[in-house]
Amino acid sequence: MKVGFIGLGIMGNPMAKNLLSAGYEVVVYDVIKENVDKLLEAGTKAGVSSKAVAEECKIIITMLPNSPHVKTVIMGEEGVLEGAKEGTIIIDMSSIAPLASQELYKACTEKGVKMIDAPVSGGEPKAIDGTLSIMVGGDKEVFDEVYDILMVMGASAVYCGESGAGNTTKLANQVIVALNIAAVSEAFMLSTKAGVDPIKVFDAIKGGLAGSTVMNAKVPMITEGNFKPGFKIDLHIKDLNNALETGHEVGAHLPLTASVMEMLQVLHADGYGQNDHSGIAQYYEKITGTTIRK
Known part of the structure; x- marks a missing residue:
């Protein structure tokens, strides 16, 4: 399965590597070229934009600093929703405002795209060894569908409720x-x-x-x-x-x-x-x- 990963900072880099080690084909994108180059050396592929990653992958993971960054990557020009097909799943693992998650969930739903908010706790050490604690909001059936992917990156993944509950x-x-x-x-x-x-x-x-x-x-x-x-x-x-x-x-x-x-x-x-x-x-x-x- 191809998994897109957007946002390759302190946390995103090791999380993407863990997916790669687990046998997933990972297509990455980051606005900082050096971050992408580090992942290419590990064996990932690179997309030229968030839109391009979404065109290639059914599941997209975002790991970004804050609400405005996630909104730009998902809803903005050359963003994920411009390239996503109906049925695409977005897993936003950023830590953002719950109301922002709900706004993104609504925009995704209107385009036939599924989305869960799945922020993490544990910092860089647990991102590296794949033992993050993951807290999830959104539709339970989507959580169940991507549970195995989440458990590649985490020691636990707990469904907390509707959209925004994870954040x-x-x-x-x-x-x-x-x-x-x-x-x-x-x-x-x-x-x-x-x-x-x-x-x-x-x-x-x-x-x-x-x-x-x-x-x-x-x-x-x-x-x-x-x-x-x-x-x-x-x-x-x-x-x-x-x-x-x-x-x-x-x-x-x-x-x-x-x-x-x-x-x-x-x-x-x-x-x-x-x-x-x-x-x-x-x-x-x-x-x-x-x-x-x-």
Whole structure:
């Protein structure tokens, strides 16, 4: 089966490679030529546009930064809908606003094209080893049809409800992750300022109720001063902005999310927007003049 893959950044590149390794013929496209060249070296084919990829493939996966990018790729000039045949399936694995997903779903349905929103969690490491958590919104029968493809890229794929439900679930995930990193940063700054080795604190509490996947992943990065991006601060700003806007639309108040958003905005203004979101610790390091290091 031919699968089209549009968007070959930090996440899209390894996801497309996993499909290739699983035996799918993969046709790729990205506006950045270097990203395409890396995948050509791995054995994929390249399309000259999103439209061209859709003309060649029945299933199209998109993995793009935000709602406007997805709308352009799918609904814009030389976009997927210009080349898609009736019955084509679009799997949008980007993390975008739920209302944008619903708008795209409607536009696809009007052209006889099927679409699900299927954002992921796990960052670059889990994209590489194919163990992403995938949360899906849209028609259940479409989810069932592409389940095997999703499981090439993920350790789990859960159907969450109608169109937009996948991205609503992802927003909940991103709120929890951001607040967790902030809590970890705050707690480990406390221990550091009190003169207790952060590694010993980590070893002591990681097996208890405070332990979490986030803490296990991010404390080693923080204590090594390694903020190489697996998931960038600027992208988390995008996700929290979508969460806050969605909260306003549905009447959900998110005061803790708003507080962490302000920390991220400070880091962006200081030039740290391309750092990993574990760099929330750098906000605490800035205001205290102390680094959290082993």
